[in-house]
Amino acid sequence: MPLTLPFRPRRETYxxxxxxxxxxxxxxxxxKHLEKNLRVCGTCGHHFRISxxxxxxxxxxxxxxxxxxxxxASRDPLGFVDSKPYAxxxxxxxxxxxxxxAASWGFGAIGGRRVAIxxxxxxxxxxxxxxxxxxxxxxxxxxxxxERVALIVVSASGGARMQEGTLALMQLVxxxxxxxxxxxxxxxxxxxxxxPTTGGVFASFAALGDVNxxxxxxxxxxxxxxxSAGTIAEELPPGFQRSEFLFSHGFVDRIVTRADLRDELALxxxxxxxxxxxxxxxxxxxxx
Amino acid sequence: MVDRxxxxxxxxxxxxxDPSPGVDPRDAVWARVQLARNPRRPHTLELxxxxxxxxxxxxxxxxxxxxxxxxxxxxxxxxxxxxxxxxQKGADTDENIRRNFGMSKPExxxxxxxxxxxxxxxxxxxxxxxxxxxxYPGAEAEERGVADAIARSIGAMTRxxxxxxxxxTGEGGSxxxxxxxxxxxxxxxxxxxxxxxxxxxxxxxxxxxxxKAPDAALxxxxxxxxxxxxxxxxxxxxxxxxxxxxxxxxxxRRLRAVILEELDKLAAxxxxxxxxKRGGRYRVFGAFDDLGINEPGPxxxxxxxxxxxxxxxxxxxxKSVGDALGGRTGREARDARNTLDGRDPRESRDARExxxxxxxxxxxxxxxxV
Ligand SMILES: [Zn+2]
Numbered sequence: 001m002p003l004t005l006p007f008r009p010r011r012e013t014y015x016x017x018x019x020x021x022x023x024x025x026x027x028x029x030x031x032k033h034l035e036k037n038l039r040v041c042g043t044c045g046h047h048f049r050i051s052x053x054x055x056x057x058x059x060x061x062x063x064x065x066x067x068x069x070x071x072x073a074s075r076d077p078l079g080f081v082d083s084k085p086y087a088x089x090x091x092x093x094x095x096x097x098x099x100x101x102a103a104s105w106g107f108g109a110i111g112g113r114r115v116a117i118x119x120x121x122x123x124x125x126x127x128x129x130x131x132x133x134x135x136x137x138x139x140x141x142x143x144x145x146x147e148r149v150a151l152i153v154v155s156a157s158g159g160a161r162m163q164e165g166t167l168a169l170m171q172l173v174x175x176x177x178x179x180x181x182x183x184x185x186x187x188x189x190x191x192x193x194x195x196p197t198t199g200g201v202f203a204s205f206a207a208l209g210d211v212n213x214x215x216x217x218x219x220x221x222x223x224x225x226x227x228s229a230g231t232i233a234e235e236l237p238p239g240f241q242r243s244e245f246l247f248s249h250g251f252v253d254r255i256v257t258r259a260d261l262r263d264e265l266a267l268x269x270x271x272x273x274x275x276x277x278x279x280x281x282x283x284x285x286x287x288x
Numbered sequence: 289m290v291d292r293x294x295x296x297x298x299x300x301x302x303x304x305x306d307p308s309p310g311v312d313p314r315d316a317v318w319a320r321v322q323l324a325r326n327p328r329r330p331h332t333l334e335l336x337x338x339x340x341x342x343x344x345x346x347x348x349x350x351x352x353x354x355x356x357x358x359x360x361x362x363x364x365x366x367x368x369x370x371x372x373x374x375x376q377k378g379a380d381t382d383e384n385i386r387r388n389f390g391m392s393k394p395e396x397x398x399x400x401x402x403x404x405x406x407x408x409x410x411x412x413x414x415x416x417x418x419x420x421x422x423x424y425p426g427a428e429a430e431e432r433g434v435a436d437a438i439a440r441s442i443g444a445m446t447r448x449x450x451x452x453x454x455x456x457t458g459e460g461g462s463x464x465x466x467x468x469x470x471x472x473x474x475x476x477x478x479x480x481x482x483x484x485x486x487x488x489x490x491x492x493x494x495x496x497x498x499x500k501a502p503d504a505a506l507x508x509x510x511x512x513x514x515x516x517x518x519x520x521x522x523x524x525x526x527x528x529x530x531x532x533x534x535x536x537x538x539x540x541r542r543l544r545a546v547i548l549e550e551l552d553k554l555a556a557x558x559x560x561x562x563x564x565k566r567g568g569r570y571r572v573f574g575a576f577d578d579l580g581i582n583e584p585g586p587x588x589x590x591x592x593x594x595x596x597x598x599x600x601x602x603x604x605x606x607k608s609v610g611d612a613l614g615g616r617t618g619r620e621a622r623d624a625r626n627t628l629d630g631r632d633p634r635e636s637r638d639a640r641e642x643x644x645x646x647x648x649x650x651x652x653x654x655x656x657x658v
Pocket of ligand 1: 022023024025026027041043044045046
C-alpha cells in the first residue's frame with residue numbers, strides 16, 4: 001500500500017546546505033532523498049529522529065488524523081530556575097517547534113482501522129514528560145477506552161521532565177493507571193519505541209505495551225548510560241540499551257524498520273484490534 | 289476547564305518550622321537531604337520492629353532471586369493484619385553491600401508485586417516504606433528489565449483492591465521510590481525528601497556540576513513540606529528531636545499512630561471505591577492550561593487558576609516570558625505567540641522541519657534518569 005511521505009511544503013525554500021552527514025556511516029545524504037526515505041540512511045540504515053508530526057504523517061492513512069488537545073501548555077508549577085527559567089525554556093521550545101509541548105495525540109486510521117494515537121517529539125525539550133505529555137498520553141488511553149479502539153503510543157523521550165519535579169514523576173502513575181483501565185476493558189495497546197526511550201517514559205507507558213515494537217538500534221533503557229558506566233564500576237555489555245539488547249532480553253517483541261512500521265502496525269491491529277471492526281488488511285505472515 | 293490541578297491541600301499536621309529560620313533556603317533543604325540520608329536514620333526493618341507486634345519476612349520474587357534492597361512480609365499492628373513492603377538500606381558498610389545501598393534491582397520490584405498480589409488475595413491492607421536513592425542503575429538491572437519491573441509494580445498498585453498506605457521515611461529517589469509509593473495516602477516523615485531525580489543527577493545535567501546539588505534540591509522542592517504543598521504528600525509526620533536517628537522507637541510510635549488512623553479511614557471504603565479514589569488521586573496530577581479549545585468568549589477575562597496563583601506565589605524570578613503564554617486566555621496567548629514568533633504557527637513548524645532537514649544533527653539524548 002502506498003506510503004504517505006513527509007514532503008516538505010513547496011513554498012519553503014531549501015536551507016543553504018542541502019546535505020546531511022549520517023552520524024553512523026558518515027555518508028553525505030541529499031536531504032531530499034533522506035526525506036523520501038523516511039529519514040533513514042540509504043547506505044547504513046541509520047534511523048534519524050523525526051518529529052511527532054512526521055511520525056503521524058508516516059503512520060496514519062493520509063488525512064485521517066484529527067488532533068486533540070493541541071492547546072495544552074505547561075504552567076511551570078515549581079517556578080523552576082536553573083541557568084535559565086523553565087518558563088523561558090518552554091517558550092524557546094514552543095517558538096522553535098511551533099508546538100506547545102512534546103506530545104501530540106488524536107484519532108486517526110491505519111489501514112482503514114481507527115486508532116487512538118499519541119506521538120512524542122524529541123525535538124521539544126528532549127521529548128521529556130511533564131504534565132502535558134503525561135496528560136496527553138493519559139487522554140489518548142482514555143480516548144481509546146471511550147471509542148473502544150486500540151491505542152498506539154510512539155515514544156521518543158529522555159524521561160521525566162526534571163523541571164516539573166515530582167509532578168512529572170506522578171505522570172508515571174497517571175499514565176499507567178489509564179493503561180490499566182484500557183487493559184481491563186480488553187483493548188490492545190501497542191508501544192512503539194523510537195530513539196531514545198529512556199528513564200521515566202520507559203519505566204511507565206513505553207514498557208507496558210501488549211506489544212512492544214522498536215525501531216532498529218534505538219537507545220532504550222532506564223538509567224542513563226553515563227550513570228551506569230560512571231557510578232557503577234562495571235563494563236557495559238556490547239549493544240547495551242539498544243533495541244537489539246532489549247529484544248534479546250525479552251522486553252521487545254519486534255524490531256521493525258521505519259519503512260515497514262506502518263504495515264506492521266496495520267497487521268497487528270487487524271489481529272489484535274477490537275473484534276467487529278472491518279478487516280481491511282490482506283493475509284500476511286510475519287516471522288522472525 | 290483550564291485548571292487541572294495539583295494539590296488538594298489535605299490535612300497536614302503542624303510541623304515545626306525550618307530548623308533555623310533565616311538561613312539560606314538552600315542550606316535548609318540540603319540539611320534535610322543529609323538527614324534523609326543519615327546512615328544512623330532508622331531504616332525499614334528497624335521501623336517495622338517498632339511499629340508491628342509481629343512480622344515475618346518473606347523472600348524471593350519466584351522468578352530470579354531475592355533482593356536484599358527490598359523487604360516485606362505479613363505483619364500485625366495493634367491486632368490488625370497488614371502486608372509490609374519497603375526498601376531496605378544497610379546500617380553499616382557490610383550490610384549496605386548486601387542491601388545494595390537500598391537500590392532495588394528488578395527482582396526487588398517483582399518481589400514487591402508478588403507481595404502486593406498476595407495481600408490483595410488475602411484482603412490485607414498494604415503499608416509501604418519508601419527509602420531509596422533510586423533503582424539500581426547497573427547493567428544487570430537493565431538486562432532483567434528494571435523499567436518493566438517498575439512500571440508493572442506501579443500498575444499493580446493502581447489496580448490493587450486493598451488499602452495502600454505509603455510512608456516516605458527517608459529518601460524518595462525517583463522511579464525506584466515511586467514503584468512502591470503509589471498509595472491511597474502518602475505520608476512523609478518530616479526530614480524525608482522526594483524527587484524526580486537525585487539532586488546530584490539534576491545538578492549535573494542542568495548546571496553541569498554536582499556541586500550545585502543544593503540548588504537543584506531547592507529548585508525541585510524536594511522537602512516533605514514542599515511535597516505536601518504540591519499535594520504529592522498528604523501528611524507530614526514530625527520527627528523527634530534533631531531527627532528520626534535520635535529516637536527510632538519514638539519515630540516508630542508516631543508512624544504507628546498514623547498508620548492506624550489511616551487504616552481506619554480507608555476501611556470505610558469498598559474495594560471499588562478504593563480503586564476509583566486512588567485512580568482519581570493520581571489522575572489529577574499536572575499543571576497545565578488549555579490554550580486551544582474551551583477558550584472563554586471575548587472579554588471573558590478568566591480568574592487565574594489555582595495553579596497560576598500558586599506559581600505566582602512561588603515564582604522567584606518575577607515576570608518571565610513564560611507569562612506571555614502561560615497565564616492568559618487562549619486568544620491572548622496566541623496573539624502573544626504570534627507577536628513573539630513573527631509568523632503563524634504553521635510556518636514555524638515548517639521552518640523547524642527545514643532546520644531539521646538542514647543539519648540533521650542527532651543531539652545527544654537528554655538522559656533524565658527517573
Ligand atoms: Zn548511514
